[in-house]
Amino acid sequence: MRERESAFSILASVRRRRRRQRLATWFRRWWPAFAFGIPLGVAAGLVLVDPAPMLAVFEPGPPTPPGAVVGRASVVDGDTIEIHGERIRMFGIDAPESGQLCQDAKGSDYRCSQQAANHLDGLIGWSTVSCEGSERDRYGRLIATCTARGQDLSEKMVRDGWAMAFTRYSSRYVGAEAAAKAAGNGIWTGSFTPPWEWREAHR
Known part of the structure; x- marks a missing residue:
């Protein structure tokens, strides 16, 4: 068994x-x-x-203008960015300088230079920036008109009140500055020294 x-x-x-x-x-x-x-x-x-x-996936993107600098941008300050190692000064505007203080509606000091840089960083976000220009300033920076998300970043910075129209070189953004001042946007909520005057006083 x-x-x-x-x-x-x-x-x-x-x-x-x-x-x-x-x-x-x-x-x-x-x-x-x-x-x-x-x-x-x-x-x-x-x-x-x-x-x-x-x-x-296979469709080509919009054509890149000849001579344009295109890519992800890092913000240096309220009017300067860097793309692929190229330092770019945004055309026609002047933002508060690094270390510059402004006064809010109550007269209290605040770091308007940092606020301007943060605002520019928020406008760009993770989007691609395209800058077109051919001239350079005395520091070797490319002077260019930069766009992101379909908008002119210089115009937007001025209209939102975190930069001024740099009329010494261009009157393009005078209208945007007038709108920002009338609305009390950004630095126009209180008092401040124009960036070019602040630079002269702190040289």
């Missing part, structure tokens, strides 16, 4: 081993088809349903 049970046990073990071997063989043979076929099938289905998302 014991010999018969032992024989049955050995036979069952052999059958289980053979089943595992057949499963392993099947898995090795068909796994590549499942691994690569299913994602390809899903992608093909997406294209058949709506090809726009897939095709958008």
